Amino acid sequence: MSPLGPDDDPDRLYTVTGGRSRAAGSRFDLVTLIVAECEPAPGMQSEHVRILELARRPTAVVELSAALRLPVSVVRILLTDLLDTGRITARHPRTAARAELPEPDLLKEVLDALQRL
Amino acid sequence: MTAQTPARPPLVAALYAFLVALVVTGGAVLWAVLAGPAALRTWLAWGCGTVAVVLSVLLAVTVYAVRTSARHRARIADMETAADRLADETLPAVVARLRDGASVDTALGHTLMPADEAHRRIVETLATEVGRGERMRAAAMSACASAAGRVQALATSMLADLREMEHRHGEEVLGDLLKLDHTTAQAGRLADSIAVLTGARSGRRWNKPIAMESILRGAMGRISAYRRVRLHSSSTSAVAGHAAEGVMHALAEIMDNATSFSPPTSPVHVYVEEAQAGIVVSVEDSGLVMTETALRSAEAAVSAKTLDLMSLSGTRLGLAVVGCLAGKHGLTVSFRPSARGGTSVVVLIPQQLVTQAPPKPAGRPTEPDLPVAGLRAAHDAQAREVHERDAHDAGARERHSHRSDVHETGVHDRPAARAARPASGAGAARETTDHRPTVPDRDTGAARDGGASRGPDDPHGRSAPQDRGAPDVPAPRGAAPAPATEYGPSGLPKRRRGQTLAGAPIPQAPQATGRTRGRSHEESAARLRSFRRAVQGEAPPARPTTPENAPKDDPR
Structure with missing residues (x-):
């Protein structure tokens, strides 16, 4: 996974995070769903703008990381900023996602049917 | 008389x-x-x-x-x-x-020599000495230039490596990597400065316009006290690729001056405004007010047409570099007392270097792309986490092979995943939420084109994370059951890599349970039927398959 080419952006990650390398308090894991609570305002850091745009619908941290092409830890720092200013909300989808998963029985059924095809 | x-x-x-x-x-x-x-x-x-x-x-x-x-x-x-x-x-x-680079003999040959013998000797001696001096200067310049070029190349590749490591490694080492990154960026700037002063080409070239925000951040990333720089920019313009590096470098030198000539705790403010003549960037510090003469001499330094090596004093190369770059790219640099009590440096980037910012290259990913991108990232991240946990006692070599393996899977994944996306990702999601009885032909057609024609290879690619033994990846969007990766730990038969679907262990008794949540058995059957119909709609029925039109790697 090397999204980096010779034409990468010139900004270094420490300028994106303002020199921080660790989010204060680990409130996000890879699959935490992020929901934007406001529209991006002019003058905001472009990554924040993009996060707010992407997170109009609930979006997982990894997805934001993939879309922004930034390491997850950097995205976490950016998200911490946004969360602290109340521009996003985060929720852990673990239980919700589990509940929505198809039952193993259904999956077995599908598998059987596929094998019968 | x-x-x-x-x-x-x-x-x-x-x-x-x-x-x-x-x-x-x-x-x-x-x-x-x-x-x-x-x-x-x-x-x-x-x-x-x-x-x-x-x-x-x-x-x-x-x-x-x-x-x-x-x-x-x-x-x-x-x-x-x-x-x-x-x-x-x-x-x-x-x-x-x-x-101009002529040799001593050429220079003497092209000059009308004085008749006087003594004068002639004077001219000859002088020509020899000046010629030697020139040769020494040129040799020193080119040695510096090539050394600077090599340091630049090293710095650039090191920055790329560091960036790659920052992506690869987790939070524990990120801080250290960022520190190294910062130091390397500063070393790169120094090499760039020497390259500029020695007349070599400057740093790297960007072959796309660079957005103003990136220009400013690229500039501030190259100075030591970047944390004190406050950017105030809402500009959406960009600087043409060929000049971007020069502009960044000039701004970096100016910001460096501003931070080093102001109290170590005071911020340096950078304002961007778009004017008729171009983009105006002002860098304001709250340090010492420069005297009128100092302002004049600074302006003279940055507006000198040609570089005077004599004007370089010790390690203070900044303004000379800014002067060179300004001359090269047509920037206008002026100094004036700042309203904040310090000095304000105003840089005008001329209109011909300004373009509109390109859409972010990372892509505003189109909506359907998102789940795939997310899943891929999740896949990579999970594989990485597993790997990093495992790698504690594993050697570096193993790490390498493991990673290349991940790479391989990633690459392998891509075509199949992308082709099958509409049917198995978005399509399935839509279906489960809409409870639509039939699958549109187009979707399944796509599935057939991309997935079915690849035959058993498709599920193979998608289920790769399971083979890694990675924990299951919950669907990024809660509602959408992600594709095959969801099977994981539920006790369902696992298909090994390279094994076809047909060869997968068949459960002993296909027990039909009525316990399908929110959906009746009939409905499920109807959906499977419609899927099948759609698959067969465009191809001849599977039964009378001849060896020619059978999928290549179908074992039947």
């Missing part, structure tokens, strides 16, 4: 004068002797004769002296002219030729 004819040498003129005077005075003496009383004639003759001779001699000496001095004066005038020509024409011409 005889002295008027300049061609005659002084001695001849003197003799001539002597003779003429002798004749004239002789005549006068004769006349006087004849006219005088006879008794005194002898005395008169002697006396007058002596006087006449003395007069003639005096006259001759005078004429000689006059002629000689005139001659000397003429010669001095000639020599002065020659010296003037030497100083004003010959030597500058020779030096100019040497500075």
